[in-house]
Amino acid sequence: MFEESKVAFFLAKRSIVRGNKGTLSLTILIIGMVFVNLIFLPSIITGVAVLFNQQSIDYSYGNLVIEPKKNQVYINSVSELQKKLERIPGITGVSTRYVTSATIVYKGNVVTPALYAIKPGDEQSVLKIGTKVSSGSYLADGDTGHIVLGYRLAGNEDEKLDVISSLGGVDVGKVVDVTFNNGVTRQYRIKGIVTSNSYSVDSNAFITKKEYEDVFGLEDRANQILVRTRETGKENEMRNTLLSYGFQEKIWTWQEKSANFLNQIIGSFNIINLIGTAVSLVIAIVVIFIVIFINTVYRRKQIGILKAIGIDRSIIIKSYLFQALFIFAIGTIMGCAFLLMILQLLAANPIVFPGGPVAPVVDPALILRSTMSLLVVSLIAGYVPAWITTREDILTAIRG
Amino acid sequence: MIIGRDLTRIYGMGAVQVRALNGVSVKIQKGEFVGIMGPSGSGKSTLLHMFGLLDRPTSGSILIDGSDVGTLDERARTQFRLRRLGYVFQDYALVPELTAKENVYLPSMTRGMTAQECTLACSDILTLVGLGDRIHHLPGQMSGGEQQRVAIARALVNRPTLLLADEPCANLDSQNSRIILDLFQRLNRDLHQTIVMVSHEEWHKRYFDRIISMKDGVIEKEERRSEGGKPAPSP
Numbered sequence: 216m217f218e219e220s221k222v223a224f225f226l227a228k229r230s231i232v233r234g235n236k237g238t239l240s241l242t243i244l245i246i247g248m249v250f251v252n253l254i255f256l257p258s259i260i261t262g263v264a265v266l267f268n269q270q271s272i273d274y275s276y277g278n279l280v281i282e283p284k285k286n287q288v289y290i291n292s293v294s295e296l297q298k299k300l301e302r303i304p305g306i307t308g309v310s311t312r313y314v315t316s317a318t319i320v321y322k323g324n325v326v327t328p329a330l331y332a333i334k335p336g337d338e339q340s341v342l343k344i345g346t347k348v349s350s351g352s353y354l355a356d357g358d359t360g361h362i363v364l365g366y367r368l369a370g371n372e373d374e375k376l377d378v379i380s381s382l383g384g385v386d387v388g389k390v391v392d393v394t395f396n397n398g399v400t401r402q403y404r405i406k407g408i409v410t411s412n413s414y415s416v417d418s419n420a421f422i423t424k425k426e427y428e429d430v431f432g433l434e435d436r437a438n439q440i441l442v443r444t445r446e447t448g449k450e451n452e453m454r455n456t457l458l459s460y461g462f463q464e465k466i467w468t469w470q471e472k473s474a475n476f477l478n479q480i481i482g483s484f485n486i487i488n489l490i491g492t493a494v495s496l497v498i499a500i501v502v503i504f505i506v507i508f509i510n511t512v513y514r515r516k517q518i519g520i521l522k523a524i525g526i527d528r529s530i531i532i533k534s535y536l537f538q539a540l541f542i543f544a545i546g547t548i549m550g551c552a553f554l555l556m557i558l559q560l561l562a563a564n565p566i567v568f569p570g571g572p573v574a575p576v577v578d579p580a581l582i583l584r585s586t587m588s589l590l591v592v593s594l595i596a597g598y599v600p601a602w603i604t605t606r607e608d609i610l611t612a613i614r615g
Numbered sequence: 616m617i618i619g620r621d622l623t624r625i626y627g628m629g630a631v632q633v634r635a636l637n638g639v640s641v642k643i644q645k646g647e648f649v650g651i652m653g654p655s656g657s658g659k660s661t662l663l664h665m666f667g668l669l670d671r672p673t674s675g676s677i678l679i680d681g682s683d684v685g686t687l688d689e690r691a692r693t694q695f696r697l698r699r700l701g702y703v704f705q706d707y708a709l710v711p712e713l714t715a716k717e718n719v720y721l722p723s724m725t726r727g728m729t730a731q732e733c734t735l736a737c738s739d740i741l742t743l744v745g746l747g748d749r750i751h752h753l754p755g756q757m758s759g760g761e762q763q764r765v766a767i768a769r770a771l772v773n774r775p776t777l778l779l780a781d782e783p784c785a786n787l788d789s790q791n792s793r794i795i796l797d798l799f800q801r802l803n804r805d806l807h808q809t810i811v812m813v814s815h816e817e818w819h820k821r822y823f824d825r826i827i828s829m830k831d832g833v834i835e836k837e838e839r840r841s842e843g844g845k846p847a848p849s850p
């Protein structure tokens with residue numbers, strides 16, 4: 216067995232070293248490209264997913280979202296709850312807020328965005344919206360009579376530039392009319408505009424919780440509590456911890472909250488990706504198959520002679536397997552080199568998605584999976600043609 | 616000793632049958648240098664293929680050193696070819712990517728000899744065939760005569776019981792043919808190598824101990840040349 220492999224390796228090595236370099240290099244190049252293709256698109260998709268996930272956490276939900284018990288509109292005694300939450304190890308920020316909608320009017324432009332009523336200090340311990348103020352400034356604790364708008368909501372004077380229906384290009388310092396869903400209308404001065412690249416933030420409006428409670432006559436309540444944890448990815452454990460502390464409110468993880476949106480995007484991406492992967496692997500198998508097949512057919516006679524002088528068929532098949540392995544190995548290494556180059560290029564000039572620049576995320580498991588599938592494909596594509604050609608009767612092969 | 620008993624080989628089992636061998640019985644003694652001659656299509660190559668285990672007879676049996684090679688399976692026949700037989704083809708049939716030395720090395724390596732043993736055996740045998748200085752050349756860089764000598768070295772490297780050669784000189788000029796035949800004669804006389812060689816050149820006859828003449832798939836006649844009466848080859 217080992218002897219056989221030794222002879223097969225010897226034959227393969229000589230054949231590679233002294234054989235046709237042109238075909239070999241081209242084959243290796245194709246395998247390298249296939250490898251890049253197997254890794255690149257999924258890495259971008261993962262990059263997008265990571266970006267969207269991070270945005271969900273940083274701008275929309277934090278890690279956990281607590282909402283009122285069934286059939287209740289508000290969570291009561293939220294300051295007590297908040298204190299309780301803040302004492303739980305692993306929780307780094309808690310923001311109690313009201314999420315509602317309101318009608319905002321400015322110079323005849325009417326919009327109905329979501330309105331978040333927040334405690335700015337607490338909110339900043341969970342979300343990063345406060346760091347994305349593009350003009351003016353963010354809300355401060357105790358602010359009343361002020362509103363912060365997302366830049367899409369503020370809009371542009373030229374309507375064509377707007378992505379959503381907007382207030383037609385309001386600036387910091389202008390005053391807008393806000394009608395709450397209890398019918399109360401108040402005037403607010405625009406304190407700041409936020410540009411976060413997160414769709415939900417940039418299309419909505421923010422006032423302080425204090426202001427909201429004043430309008431509605433509420434106290435120490437909220438309809439949403441956002442929780443930031445030290446570690447991302449342990450949301451389920453943290454939820455169990457909260458349950459064990461006796462929380463009876465509904466607790467969502469950010470994944471659950473953003474699932475539909477992201478899953479749809481990733482789902483369609485994955486279909487595209489699956490097709491791409493299948494096509495790549497088929498290309499790889501066909502190319503290696505053809506190269507080995509032509510090689511063996513061209514050497515039909517030589518294969519017959521080798522068998523005639525006592526070289527077992529399995530040795531000959533193995534020697535072609537080694538050649539296929541060589542193509543695979545060098546191709547993969549080359550593919551890695553290409554990939555590194557592309558990644559460096561992208562690091563310098565990132566692709567900007569709505570939501571921010573996307574860094575491709577190369578998952579080691581993906582590399583392993585791609586390498587393995589290429590390996591399997593190469594072995595099959597080397598084995599089958601060698602098996603077919605070496606099956607031929609010695610004399611038929613020698614006669615040519 | 617090689618014994619072929621009542622060998623037939625029929626091609627085309629349909630309407631048109633070709634009886635390439637039609638009942639051939641033959642014995643080859645150890646140390647003999649046998650020539651198989653006869654007109655084209657008489658079955659010379661077919662007979663040699665039987666001895667070389669490259670083909671199976673339609674009926675009849677072959678014993679080589681007492682073992683009935685007809686009973687062996689493919690893998691065992693391959694092993695038998697590797698260890699017991701040496702085959703020289705008309706067109707040299709070397710592996711083009713291997714140097715002379717590597718071509719010769721291949722069967723001994725396959726046999727499981729150590730690198731050292733292989734190298735030793737190779738240089739011995741290449742020196743024996745007169746190619747000591749060309750061992751690192753690729754087949755493409757050698758003349759036909761040289762390539763054929765490499766092929767002979769390859770056939771000999773595992774010290775085969777039987778060396779078979781099917782018109783080894785057919786592609787060579789008379790000078791190179793003579794080198795090959797002299798080499799065969801030397802191997803036969805000095806190493807007692809049993810050789811069966813197919814030829815249809817009249818002048819080759821003087822090298823053979825015995826000549827088997829074939830015609831239409833049967834042995835037409837056998838001539839034995841006595842050891843003393845054998846004429847020395849003229850240079």
Ligand SMILES: Nc1ncnc2c1ncn2[C@@H]1O[C@H](COP(=O)(O)OP(=O)(O)OP(=O)(O)O)[C@@H](O)[C@H]1O
Nearest residue numbers: 626627633634635654655656657658659660661662
């Ligand atoms: N594969 C085959 N199929 C059908 N007939 C064959 C086959 N191989 C050989 N024959 C026939 O068998 C007969 C003997 O062939 P063989 O090759 O043994 O002749 P030969 O004596 O070696 O001739 P040459 O001197 O031309 O080499 C010929 O009639 C040939 O046509």
Ligand SMILES: [Mg+2]
Nearest residue numbers: 659660661781
């Ligand atoms: Mg012939």
